[in-house]
Amino acid sequence: MASPLIQLFDHFREDLDDYNDRRERLIKASRDVTNISKKTIFLLHRIVMEESTDDHALAKHAAMRAREKLHEVQDMYAGMKHELEGDRFWRHQRQVSPGLQEYIEALSFAHYLDHGNLITFEQVEETLRDSNGVLYFPLVVSDYLLGLSDLTGELMRFAISGIARRGGRAKANQVCAFVRSCKSDFERMTPYIRELSKKQAITTQSLEKIEDAAYAIAVRGSEYDLPQDMLDDIVTQTISTFGSHGDMKGRSRRRDDETDDEYHPDL
Known part of the structure; x- marks a missing residue:
């Protein structure tokens, strides 16, 4: 024994x-x-x-x-x-x-x-x-908030991808305001939740991308006294022409590759 x-x-x-x-x-x-x-x-x-x-x-x-x-x-x-x-x-x-x-x-x-x-x-x-x-x-509250913080990146992709669609500019402005509100609310939690400050930096980048896209189209739209429907068509044609040269597709493929790395964390 x-x-x-x-x-x-x-x-x-x-x-x-x-x-x-x-x-x-x-x-x-x-x-x-x-x-x-x-x-x-x-x-x-x-x-x-x-x-x-x-x-x-x-x-x-x-x-x-x-x-x-x-x-x-x-x-x-x-x-x-x-x-x-x-x-x-x-x-x-x-x-x-x-x-x-x-x-x-x-x-x-x-x-x-x-x-x-x-x-x-x-x-x-x-x-x-x-x-x-x-x-x-x-x-856990930290998992909840960190998951929501990642949402802002998807909302940025959603807003920019649909900005050329009819009504997409108004939707992008709504998303922009929503992401800005999320960033402001999450900022108060950064001292208490580890890793949230890093995600806030990414949220800031996402917000800037939405703002830049919405601002660029707003400025272009103000240069021409055109009905909204006609302006939507011009934006759509511009994006379509840009994508037909392969640049947009190439960027899309690179984004997918980067996203694969992002969504497969080293556990």
Whole structure:
């Protein structure tokens, strides 16, 4: 029979093996969540850029499709519930956090397209509950805010991509005001949440890009006394002509490559 000391070290070994195995499973699950959330964001961008006579209905359709896709993530979190019971969640939060932030970014983008406002903490929590109303794991305020901070980058892409569409300039101005409000509100949280200051710098860059695009078109529009519909057509033709020379497509491909790196964090 092994001595009590050997038995004690065997117990430590089992605990360490269990911890490492669970950590690896959660890292893999978080990567899968990140991948699905990234695809959901791409799906939203793709649908809202489709031709439609009713942009509001198109945005509603995009949000519905995104929520259907995000059910896959919610099912994955349901399967992870037993892995994160009690204090296990706090021991493994760093493995869960990257995927959760990506999920919140996708969910908040769909919510914005559907309702035109910011998804609340309670609304995100509701998507992380089982049929009995029990949370799969605690939703940390820092993950919620960091996920929302990432949303501003997607809103920048949404505004600039659609600025050449009919009514796109007005929509870009709305997005600009919304992102500016988010930046102002999040600024008060930067002393308390690690990494938020870095994301605020990216939000500032996104806001500047929206402002520059909206300002450039506003200045050009003021130079000509044209009806709004005719001005929309001129902007659309200009963007189309620019893209036909391949520059726009090349930039789009480079952006996709950069986005792949952005959405696959080193866990």
